[in-house]
Amino acid sequence: xxxxxxxPAALSVPEGENLVLNCxxxxxxxxxxxxxRQDPGKGLTSLLLIQxxxxxxxxxxxxxxxxxxxxxxxxxxxxxxxxxxxxxxxAVTPTASGGSYIPTFGRGTxxxxxx
Amino acid sequence: xxxxxxxxxxxxxxxxxxVKIECRSLDFQATTMFWYRxxxxxxxxxxxTSNEGSKATYEQGVEKDKFLINHASLTLSTLTVTSAHPEDxxxxxxxxxxxxxxxxxxxxxxLSVL
Numbered sequence: 371x372x373x374x375x376x377x378p379a380a381l382s383v384p385e386g387e388n389l390v391l392n393c394x395x396x397x398x399x400x401x402x403x404x405x406x407r408q409d410p411g412k413g414l415t416s417l418l419l420i421q422x423x424x425x426x427x428x429x430x431x432x433x434x435x436x437x438x439x440x441x442x443x444x445x446x447x448x449x450x451x452x453x454x455x456x457x458x459x460x461a462v463t464p465t466a467s468g469g470s471y472i473p474t475f476g477r478g479t480x481x482x483x484x485x
Numbered sequence: 486x487x488x489x490x491x492x493x494x495x496x497x498x499x500x501x502x503x504v505k506i507e508c509r510s511l512d513f514q515a516t517t518m519f520w521y522r523x524x525x526x527x528x529x530x531x532x533x534t535s536n537e538g539s540k541a542t543y544e545q546g547v548e549k550d551k552f553l554i555n556h557a558s559l560t561l562s563t564l565t566v567t568s569a570h571p572e573d574x575x576x577x578x579x580x581x582x583x584x585x586x587x588x589x590x591x592x593x594x595x596l597s598v599l
Contacts, residue, residue, distance in 0.1 A: 402587070404587055404588065406590075411576070411593070411595060412592060412593060413491065413578050413590040413591050413592040413593040414529075414578070414580075414588075414590040415590070416587055416588065416589070416590075419587040459528065459529070461588070471517075471582065472519070472531065472534060473588060475528045475529045476528060477527065477528040478528055480526070
């Protein structure tokens with residue numbers, strides 16, 4: 371059974387810092403890995419999707435890497451801003467089983483960026 | 486990008502009543518939708534996988550008769566919490582994907598049962 375772990379569970383940093391959020395998974399037979407952002411009381415917003423054949427994806431100040439063999443992904447946030455404060459979740463989608471792609475989520479990293 | 490609409494955003498109801506939550510894919514056909522439950526400061530817990538035209542697949546420990554799921558069309562799945570009780574109070578989120586593509590989430594529904 372796939373297990374997804376996110377470290378750290380919580381992070382509080384001053385504005386401007388570069389951040390690294392970690393996600394590890396136990397089964398490397400994945401189809402893709404996706405990073406999400408969740409604001410309090412809201413749904414999830416997709417940030418980056420990395421297919422299993424890819425090693426990284428970039429969007430603005432965000433960069434996500436994937437090392438499938440070691441079961442790790444990192445989300446790098448450059449020059450953090452207060453508006454980045456949210457919970458960041460990673461989800462690992464396994465290779466299809468019976469035609470279904472059912473993701474497994476980590477517990478998230480709660481980020482606070484203070485001015 | 487693809488949009489998933491979830492309604493209502495929040496609902497307060499009395500114990501014993503039933504509550505229906507709708508999840509719609511607005512600009513694509515979703516053959517599969519997922520229903521999650523989330524407790525404060527916890528991650529998402531998958532409740533069931535909803536497939537259009539067939540019965541939903543429930544995760545272990547999720548009561549089928551308590552959480553009724555209907556996926557009658559390629560753009561709509563509903564979750565009905567029957568005879569709701571205070572312990573059913575939670576944040577419920579749906580998601581949809583197009584086969585193997587990335588997941589798109591609804592905005593969630595905060596259910597409070599008095």
